[in-house]
Amino acid sequence: MSAPSTPSASSAPSVTSTDTGHPPAQKRLPTTAILVIACAAQFMVILDVSIVNVALPSMRDTLHLAPAGMQWIVNAYTLGFAGLLLLGGRAADLVGTKKALLTGLGVFTLASLVCGLASSGGALIAARAVQGVGGAVLAPATLTLIMTTFTEPQARTRAMGAWSAVMAAGGATGAVIGGVLTEYAGWRWVFFVNVPIGVALIAAALAYVPAAAGIRGGLRRLDIPGAVSVTAGLTALVYGIISTESHAWSAPEVWASLGGAVLLLAAFVLIESKVAHPLVPLAILRRRTLATSNIVVLLVGAAMFSMWFLLSLYHQQVLGFSAVQAGLSFLPGSLSVIVGAQLATRLIGRTGPRPLLVVGMLVSTAGFAWLSFIGAHGSYATDVLVPLMFCAFGMGLSMMPATVAATTGTARAEAGLASGLVNTSRQVGGAIGLAVLATIASHLTASHLSSHPHDMAAALTAGYGRALLVAAAFTACAAVGSLLLPGRKETHPAV
Template sequence: MTESTPSTAQDPAVEPVPDKARTGLILATACVAQVMVVLDVSVVNVALPSIASDLGFAASGLSWVVNAYTLVFGGLLLLGGRFADFVGHRRAMFLGLAVFGITSVIGGLAQTPGQLVAARAGQGLAGALLAPLSLAIIMVTFRDGPSRSRAVGVWAMVAAAGSALGVLLGGLLTQWLSWRWVLFVNVPIVLVGLVLAWLSVRDTHMTRIRALDLPGAFLVTVAVTALVNGLIRAGEHGWGTTGALLSFAVAAVTGALFALWELRSATQPLVRFGVFRARAVWVANLVVLFIGAATVAGFYFASLFLQNVLHYSPLRAGAAFLPFCAGTIAGSMLSGRLTARFGTRVVLSTGLSLGAAGMLLFGRMDSDSTFTNGFLLPSLVASTGVGLCMVANTSLATAQAAPHEAGLISGLINAARQIGGSLGLAILTTVAAAGTAPVSPAAHLRHLADGYGRAFYVTAAFCAVAAVIAGTCAPGIRRTPRSGEEAPAEALGTSTG
């Protein structure tokens, strides 16, 4: 059965390509949508202590301000990609932006922890539609190899830079206004996105599908939610507790049922497992799983270290991330050139190795560290590595994706990153909280620093594992072939060596 259904007699393969001005607006729309999505993962990190103080969050529950977003986001991304293909890109973009704006206002007005967590989950729902859609409209609009590579590179660079800049923006807003503005700031971004989408985004019939795999979406969401809930319960109450074990069991059962449903019963599956025969696809998704775990958790614990151990104000903590922003942008800008010269395998493994080195240096910080002797060098090393690997990995995943699977491929790559972030944060919260907190203030600071250091060491291990996977398994693509050229076998992922 075919995946796509043209709504007109016109052959979708020969639909007119948008003019240059509109393609520029489409790329701008995609970047605005994506930067808002990634911004809301990191922008709240610096505001977490203020949120906890204002709304009365318990220490063990504060991570849900981040987890509620990333968990719903990761669980529904696959459905979000296919939903956009089902209703059309234009309608999906308007819907996603509107929901994101409304839930941001609700979160900014929250008076209890429950209200804020619910609003963050609503943002995650909107993000689950916008993130795969932002990449899908690029993949459909830019069908020529080199032009698609450039557009994906810009998109990935904006996403990486937005994540880093979110920490700075969070500090500025929290210090000068209040933590509530880390949510209200989405409203003007939404308005800009709506205007750009109105001017540029059109429904592309070649990506339309006839049905949504709702059972599959339900099963995969339950599986991921149960797994993360089990990890958090294990961190709070112990790995052998009934709640943790029950959550793990639910995750295992629903995960297995999802795989069986997708393989045997779904008429138009949420995930067509055949795409993973392409080596580029499965390597890129596995690598980005570890990247998500490392970067989301890294931002989280770096923000807490600056404020809880070094006693930085929110503004000063945000400013401390400026070198990280600069390194991420520099790495992103270099990634395309280096990939063209040395190939994705070399760039990915190098970037991830730098990320691991930076996280190891973060782990060496203690309660006597300062910005210059403890925070600056690891920020520059880790961020340059993140910028290199994020752009190269996104290009690897999308280089040869067919337009009719734009939603699926973009949903997979975004889902892997967000699930990795949620799982990594749950695991590392457990690692950082291990041990009994001492009573004296000085000993308490050392205890906090030691806990955060352990978390950074595990984060370094995530990067190192991803570097090994990339170095041994990633196809050595140097560039995407121009239109009309025959694609190399490795670029298509057909090589299994």
């Protein structure tokens, strides 16, 4: 298949890299530039999932946020990102990759600016939701751009390796970068930093990314009702869970939100069964391997997103770390994620995904169980360091095998959908898990304070410890679920 033409040679005949054995000289710069654009954009999107965690105490003090408000700063982005991720991927196919890329970059960059300028918690949460929408359009466009630019197998493998490494680095280094920016520039710069990067990427995309025609009338094929109903349903579900911090489970406000979530998600299922071009064809969810893999990924996301959030607060509110110290404290965990991911890449060809998932989840479960014993007068070295590395290593060991398991045996035409479902499950799991575990922590803290009103550190630690123990239950369930996946001899690559 011929490589796509670039702006510098749009009128010349298409030349494949296999004609000479090497990429043509005039194409080296554009294809390299395209890879840099795709990787940098993906890094920015994934970074914003985790970069705000260390800055949350500073945001709380400036904007007078309640604990639920801090959760929503994280969850507003995650829900906007997760709820519209599949729609964003479909948009790249229907309207053209360049248009989707520029739209996502524009929305994400503008929303980042508004986040940094926010003067209230409500304004920041709203802007974070819009930022998540921009990320949902941008992230799939970066992958599509790589897949359509690098058509020669070896070149595509190298490009995908770079893209995956950058994605892992973005998630792993978010806390470190966020801590440095918060300490030395202020929390607003965890958002402002995206603005010059976004502007530079827009200029580079205009210069180097070739225009690709979408499908005529493609926008009419977008399943807008499905996307709106699933996003609204997930938001109502998370809101209902979080609202139990200030209301009893039997309160009308809680039941109204949870009942609305059930109705909206039921409407989503009905819409997907009726529309001509569904966001998620329901038939694909009947496949045992894909469904099981997504449940495992959802549980992993629920535990891991919450870990970064809870430990960021523990480090600063209990151990007294500065923002920089809190960020740097996650560096061993970040390195452990990368080591686990590299080991999984080397072993999966020999073992298949199931053993790596089971081992990864068991290691993470041990780490979470250990973390649940954190003390009000403990230390980072004795209470956090080693179990954090266990949790992170297990996560790194399981990330790529989960994606492989979900896409194994899937027709090539549906591989993008299957991969998108995995990413969506991870983000949705993170949002729901954070709502559940942070709410558990808040309830336990309040209960402890009612009997020991002057011991805030012990109250906070009691809440965080219980939530981390529930996270251990999540990863233990993920380990059990992984056993239901087919073994190596039963898996086959997508065709």
